[in-house]
Amino acid sequence: MQHTELKVGELARRTGLSVRALHHYDEIGLLKPSAHTASGHRLYTAADIARLHHILSLKQLGFSLEEIAGTLGRADFSALRVVELRLQRAREQLAEQRQLCERLDAIARQLRAAEPVSADDFLQTLEAMTMFEKYYTPEQLKELEARRQAMGEDAIKEVEAEWPRLIARMREEMEKGTDPATEPVRALATRWRELIRAFTGGNPGIQQSLQTMSQQEPQLAQRQGRDPKLMEYVGRAMACLDAPK
Amino acid sequence: MQHTELKVGELARRTGLSVRALHHYDEIGLLKPSAHTASGHRLYTAADIARLHHILSLKQLGFSLEEIAGTLGRADFSALRVVELRLQRAREQLAEQRQLCERLDAIARQLRAAEPVSADDFLQTLEAMTMFEKYYTPEQLKELEARRQAMGEDAIKEVEAEWPRLIARMREEMEKGTDPATEPVRALATRWRELIRAFTGGNPGIQQSLQTMSQQEPQLAQRQGRDPKLMEYVGRAMACLDAPK
DNA sequence: GCTTGCTCCTCACGCGGCGTGAGGTTGTAC
DNA sequence: GTACAACCTCACGCCGCGTGAGGAGCAAGC
Structure with missing residues (x-):
């Protein structure tokens, strides 16, 4: 029984840790070898090795070195409570990862x-997605996704291509000073309303979220050419649609 | 259009970042404000803000600041490839979290x-579990778990309490020098075999894993009092069981 | 004895993404 | 003029080590 004490290298080899890691554990007081040779080499006894195994077990469960030190420090801890707390944290992280x-x-x-896709388009899409996640509830997002699926890729692209054209034509009329109650503004406003309805599907929650988003994020509308003046013009045109001719 | 340039505080407020974070992005060259006041205050232009939004989008997807800088650096990257690589990493982490x-x-x-449970028991159980995860395949672990469920808590405890007694009695006989072919060693060996069979359920894979574990981890057996000499005695007793009387 | 080659030792910096001061200047309001 | 907020630039701290640098201990072969 003379060879029970191990030097760092040996212990590192047996546990799969690095020598540096063992040095680190020594530094922070997590695992101090109970003996040293005359020349200062670390000697780990059987008790040290047992402690190291405990450390590694707890480490596998995701505890920090500090938590491990605390736990091993006083032996009166409630194992169940410790594990349940850790489990809760792990579940939260799992949910985030899943998202x-x-x-x-x-x-x-x-x-x-x-x-x-061009890099620019990609980044723009990303921004749109984060915006959506900010303003729509998860259920609403699911409904929107379902509607997209139902429409098909091509139809979506058509709509996305139509919007800028519609906005541009509306702007033309506004700048010409056309009365929003008359044609062709009525037709444009009708189409405008149709496109929005195709998006919301008539869901009042989604309508609400859409409105909130366009109010809170004016720069988004701006980039699409929907500045406040234009929107006011569109609003008047919509009102005229509802009013009797 | 005179108020489009923002100071750090304003930008921080609008994005939810900290001023320090923006300073950091400046330091590492990820987002350098394109203008400064005469006194050195940072002024973020609309373009800077757009870039910041891109940065935040990519950050939400779990990219590191360095990766983001690289991605935004050259605009010719393949968005799909970048995202797929990130997705792969995320999936791996998800699997780990789940485990x-x-x-x-x-x-x-x-x-x-x-x-x-006492703290010591807890740590011992942990060690046993990590050992098990090392030597048994996931399917084997599931089977073991199922068998435990079927046995019930109390039965398991009885077996766990019986083992040390059985080992102690076997050791007595060995030290008395009893012939392993005779009673009461035959009875003890029979019981020994039964207990092992209750654990393995006769599954040859599990039997194999159990054997591998006890060979590779002699200190585990040691702690239970099953030293090599005793195991050899048990082995002889087993052989006598199989041989005709 | 001396060298070779391995293991051991002690500093000490580095990573990522900032938090958190310290200590000083600028800008704005009263 | 004076308060107070917002800005500035260092610079250290976190966590769990990796990765050297520069030197001493230790067994084996010449």
């Missing part, structure tokens, strides 16, 4: 479905 | 089922 995967997967699917 | 949750949950269940 992240879903986000990435959604983006990847979009990218695969679309033509090779 | 961790399962481990923690298994331990929590054990702790809830058992009486209030």
